[in-house]
Amino acid sequence: MWYRAVGFLVTLTLSILAAPLAAAAQPPTKVYRIGRLSWGSPLPESGPNLRAFRQGLRDLGYVEGQNLVIEDHYAEGSQERLADLAAELIRLQVDVIVPVGAPAIYAATQATTTIPIVIVTSVDPIGAGLAVSLARPGGNITGISARVLELNGKLLELLKEAVPQVSRVAVLRDPDTRAAADSFQGAKMAAQALGVKLQSLEVRGPDEFESAFAAATREGAGALLMLPAILFERNERRLAALAVKHRLPAMFWRRHFAEAGGLMAYGPRGSDLWQRAAALVDKILKGAKPGDLPMEQPLKFEFVINLKTAEALSLTLPPHLLIFADEVIR
Numbered sequence: 001m002w003y004r005a006v007g008f009l010v011t012l013t014l015s016i017l018a019a020p021l022a023a024a025a026q027p028p029t030k031v032y033r034i035g036r037l038s039w040g041s042p043l044p045e046s047g048p049n050l051r052a053f054r055q056g057l058r059d060l061g062y063v064e065g066q067n068l069v070i071e072d073h074y075a076e077g078s079q080e081r082l083a084d085l086a087a088e089l090i091r092l093q094v095d096v097i098v099p100v101g102a103p104a105i106y107a108a109t110q111a112t113t114t115i116p117i118v119i120v121t122s123v124d125p126i127g128a129g130l131a132v133s134l135a136r137p138g139g140n141i142t143g144i145s146a147r148v149l150e151l152n153g154k155l156l157e158l159l160k161e162a163v164p165q166v167s168r169v170a171v172l173r174d175p176d177t178r179a180a181a182d183s184f185q186g187a188k189m190a191a192q193a194l195g196v197k198l199q200s201l202e203v204r205g206p207d208e209f210e211s212a213f214a215a216a217t218r219e220g221a222g223a224l225l226m227l228p229a230i231l232f233e234r235n236e237r238r239l240a241a242l243a244v245k246h247r248l249p250a251m252f253w254r255r256h257f258a259e260a261g262g263l264m265a266y267g268p269r270g271s272d273l274w275q276r277a278a279a280l281v282d283k284i285l286k287g288a289k290p291g292d293l294p295m296e297q298p299l300k301f302e303f304v305i306n307l308k309t310a311e312a313l314s315l316t317l318p319p320h321l322l323i324f325a326d327e328v329i330r
Helices: 002-025 048-059 079-091 102-111 149-162 180-194 206-218 236-245 255-259 270-285 307-312 319-324
Strands: 032-038 068-074 096-100 117-121 141-145 168-173 197-202 223-226 250-252 264-268 301-306 327-329
Touching: 032 079, 032 102, 048 270, 068 079, 079 102, 096 102, 096 270, 102 117, 117 270, 141 270, 149 180, 149 223, 149 250, 149 264, 149 319, 168 180, 168 206, 180 197, 197 206, 206 236, 236 250, 236 255, 236 307, 250 255, 255 264, 255 301, 255 327, 264 270, 301 307, 301 319, 307 327
Parallel strands: 032 068, 032 096, 096 117, 117 141, 168 197, 168 223, 223 250, 250 264, 301 327
Antiparallel strands: 264 301
């Protein structure tokens, strides 16, 4: 029996000695680097879109600090800084660039034609020269085309339901935004069908907001529609306050506008878009070519009403509109 005991001890000893060698032989965990390039300022980690993107990556098995590093770069609204930050991400040799905001998208596409880029955009990617087609975008780009030109009819329709007597709607737009002309043209077509006249208010900076709202009031506008623009997204709280000040029921396409005090918002659900962007990043990290991945479009939309703002405007909303809303802020 003694030889069995000796054999067991020898086997145990060899196993213990071999364990470190086996561990050393394991290939190191691949650490992926994602570069987030943002036109704006840093948001709290609780920001819904950023949280959705990170959660989407976690659900797919990516853990920051273990197999994932996210390089967050913020331009703070500076075009010059944006180009420098894009170049910095290329020097860091990130695996994928995820730009946030139209200026960041264009900065990234100008900086590299080889590093994969995953975008979430409200502009027409084909018209803007970002993609050859939605089915096969080509080059180093794919993403989500949350194009809202087709939503203008729905936005005006909801505005008309909220204010049935309205006959003139002011349209706030930034003419320097790509696809601004197409967007306004789409709004005009929808307005004709609804029997509403539009008043175009072109603004290029925050210093023009006050005069634009004054012009809307002076010319008898009964409501306000804001077309997508980075300028407006960065000033949602101020625009919401100006709309209340000038007694204008206002509609926008991002839920954050209603959360900031605007009357209503209807558009793609941002958290869903960014979770799907995370899924596209995962496919690329696993070897897919971005240009071969179809650009996806929004599947989930949300309608948010701020009832506090309606009360501030002395506006009684139709009950069916409140029932239709995904969320009512009270």
